Amino acid sequence: MLWQAAAAAAAAALLLLCRWIVAFSRRTPQRMFAVYTQPDASFYPKMAAFWLLLRLRRLWGSPGGGGEQAGYGPLAEAPQSLDAVLIQGADGAGAWLVAAMARRPHGVLNVIGIVSLPGVGTLLLPRHPDTTLFGGETAHAGGGFSFRRMEPMRRWKLDFTGQMRVSESGALVDVTLDLTYTSDLAHFDFDTDMAPLAVARAMAREPWSREFFARLRDAHQTHYEQIGTTEGTVTVDGRPHALRVTGMRDHSYARCRDWTRLHRYGLHTLIVEDGTRAQVGVVSQPYSFSRIELGYVYRPDGSLHALEWCDLELGYHGEQGAEPRDYGFSFGAGGRTYRVLVKVEESHTVFIGWRWEARVLERRCTYRVNGVAAHGVSEWYYRHRGGRPAEYAADDPAWARDIEK
Structure with a gap:
């Protein structure tokens, strides 16, 4: 009783x-x-x-996203479905790389290509800051780039053949990338591996309603990341240059990625000299969460720990559109606190979408993490409302004007 x-x-x-x-x-x-x-x-x-x-x-025992075997191939039958891959990294001497490709319906591609070599300069796709290309019906290939999965969660091949523009001079050069990404670290699945308290904190900020939970389901994307090393040869006008950078690879797939739902985000890859590696940031997507803290840390022994909290307040760092280039924040993971100072050494802007809805800043940074030197790539996002210039839209094939966007 x-x-x-x-x-x-x-x-x-x-x-x-x-x-x-x-x-x-x-x-x-x-x-x-x-x-x-x-x-x-x-x-x-x-x-x-x-x-x-x-x-x-x-x-x-909630199910994960299916790992490396899921999400490739035919896209979901929806106008804003996608299947996206990214490989980025930096070293401590000034070299860095960002290569990304999102497959969209009708063979539309969103492609980012940046590679920087000390003594050569920073090489950009000639079409940048625009990122819209065509030709990726079933594979991550187009615009001279090819991303190929060689061994699940272990090895990818990244190739490029074509012209790139030297940022410093504007000159066009012939470039070949012959690069291989490898990792023996566990991947981080954002469906299953985020710290419950970080997710609960983001949920608790928002007003709950049936419409709110429906928006959460609608905005869901499967996304996982893994830190590893990309190395190989970059040939510029016939001259080979060795490249070896450490950074993050990711894969996202979803029925809908609508860039207009996002307000801002600030993401940082930290490659620390003591062997610590981390991916840390804050995302503001008012459609679902106006503020969510996310990321993870690999300790020097390779153990993986979800981010528990991060005090980076986007509203106090560049809210009016000017990116911050010297700032700091703290975060916690695995019961430890990490204090980070950020200095942006180089930054390049690209725009994504039919109306350039997304303004994305790719940045090479140096850091101090608990007083220890670090380096890595940072990506910041701003919602852009200025439209896509007619000079870029004029190059789109005629059929692209009539598809549902």
């Missing part, structure tokens, strides 16, 4: 808590700079409730 009374009391308390959460969630939340939702009186009960739900989901 005693346990039945206790169970009834617990059920009544839970019902009252849920009613209280729903009542407070109906209130219009305060938003910093009209974007970033601020915690209110329902924040901690909501965070506790969702944290418990996530812990139970993990105990029950």
Whole structure:
């Protein structure tokens, strides 16, 4: 009888808590700079409730995204579906690389190509800052680039043949990339590996409603990342140059990636001289989360730890459009605190989308992480509303003007 009374009391308390959460969630939340939702009186009960739900989901064994075998091939039948891969990295001497390709319906590609070599300069795809190309029906190939999976979660091949523009002089040069990405580290799956408290904190900031949870389902993307090393040869006008950089590879696939839903993000790859490697950032996508902290850390022994918190406030760093180039933040993972100083050494801007909805800044950075030197690539995003210049749209094939976008 005693346990039945206790169970009834617990059920009544839970019902009252849920009613209280729903009542407070109906209130219009305060938003910093009209974007970033601020915690209110329902924040901690909501965070506790969702944290418990996530812990139970993990105990029950929630399915992951399918690993390296899933997401390639035919796209989902939706106008904004995608299958995207990225390989980036830097060394401590000034060399760096960003190569990315997103396959979209009708063979449309969004391609980023940046490779920088000390003594040569930074080489960019001639079409940049535009990223729209054509030809990727079933493989990650087009615009001179080819991304090929050689061994799941271990080895990828990255090739390029074509012309690139030297950023410093504007000259066009003939370039060949013959590069191989390798890693023996575990990958991080954002569907299953994020720290429950970080997710619960992001959820608790938002007003809960049936529409909110529907938007969460609609915005879902499968995304995983892995840190590794890319090395090989970059040949410029017939002269070979060795390249060896360490950074992040990722793969994303989804029924819908709509860049207009994002407001901003700031992401940082940290390659620390003591052997620590990390990917850390904050994303603002008001369609679902106005602020979510995400990332992970590999300790020098290779163990992988999800980011638990990050105090980087996007609203205080370049909110009016000028990227910050000297700043700092702290984050926690695996029970340890990491304090980061950031200095942007070089930055290049590209735009993504039919209307240039996305302004993406690829940046080579040097860091201090708990006082230890580090380097890596950082990517920042701003929502862009200035449109795509007619000079680029005029080069699109005629059929591209009539497809659903």
